[in-house]
Amino acid sequence: MTAADTDRVYALLERYAWNVTAYQIVNPGMEHWFSAGGDAVIGYMRRCGKRVVAGAPVCSEERLSAVLAEWEADCAKHREGPAYFGAAGRLFDRLSRRDDHSTIILGAQPVWNPQRWPEPGAMRASLRAQLSRARNKGVTVQEWSVRDAGSSPELRRVLSEWLAQKPLPSLHFLVEPQTLSNLRDKRIFVAERNGIPVGFLNAAPVPARNGWLTEQFVRGANAPNGTVELLVDNAVRALAAGGAEYVTMGLVPLSSHSRDTAYRNP
Incomplete structure (x- = not known):
């Protein structure tokens, strides 16, 4: 192109x-x-x-x-x-x-309004426990600039560690794992432990819905339990602060939890 x-x-x-x-x-x-x-x-x-x-x-x-x-x-x-x-x-x-x-x-596709994202006290006990595990292990989350994320060898290391844990080859198409080379218009949230990246989440915009797709949750080899949950929680709160009204994690293959009967196979 x-x-x-x-x-x-x-x-x-x-x-x-x-x-x-x-x-x-x-x-x-x-x-x-x-x-x-x-x-x-x-x-x-x-x-x-x-x-x-x-x-x-x-x-x-x-x-x-x-x-x-x-x-x-x-x-x-x-x-x-x-x-x-x-x-x-x-x-x-x-x-x-x-x-x-x-x-x-x-x-099916889970969707939330980030303006209604629950405070920690209103979350399920299992989710609160995961967030606490990550925090107790010293994990913090910061938003990085697209420029810093795209040029970071540390994030590429984390991505390589994550892909190495997958037993099957990458599918590409709509699940392209190599996202760090093109982050235009996206937002990047990085989980760090002792100043070293251990995971990241990137979010792609859905402008016509004033929303975002959490495109990728990447967890490095040394990421403590709860790292992904902490990334999601911080990212959704940041998106809400920016005025977003829609956030989704995308398609959950084979899920039958859609409430709309039109979205069901015969």
Whole structure:
């Protein structure tokens, strides 16, 4: 992607990003399609004759149906079929009613209003215990600048330790682990113990919802129990202080906890 196209993508994200995975369209390996009017962008990958869309088109809600029609016409022109991964909310509502599309529910997505995030005394005892464990081990959390985080060898060490604990290879696409090379518009919270990073959380914006996706929780090899919980608690409180009204941890695969009966497989 050229520098000019990158700027076009970010301009559209900053204005229209509504789907929580919107900022993942800048992940490595993504291709980008722009509408003829330049007011919409879709991030996708090609697999087995399909163009697999990362989430949903980034555009205004009023333009969504027209953008879908233009996109699918372009897919047909190139003899490729469209597929939408993570087609939640308004995109799901449109596509699930059509006879030429079918849907499979992958899981559920927990969502909170950070303005209503509970004080420690109102949290479950098990969560309070985890927060106390981390604090008692000397873990503190600070927000780092994007510049400092992106150039930090210590955070890359923590990321490498975390990935080394995973038995399976990285999936990439919407779960790209190598996020430190592109932190534009994101917020980074770092857990330190004795001044040494032991974990971090990065949050990607969802501007059209005045919200954030907690994109990644990274726990180093020497991180005490409760480090991730302390990161989440500090991050959500900081996002709330900034006026955010929406925060999610993203898709929980195979979860059946959605209250909406429309989001269930037959």
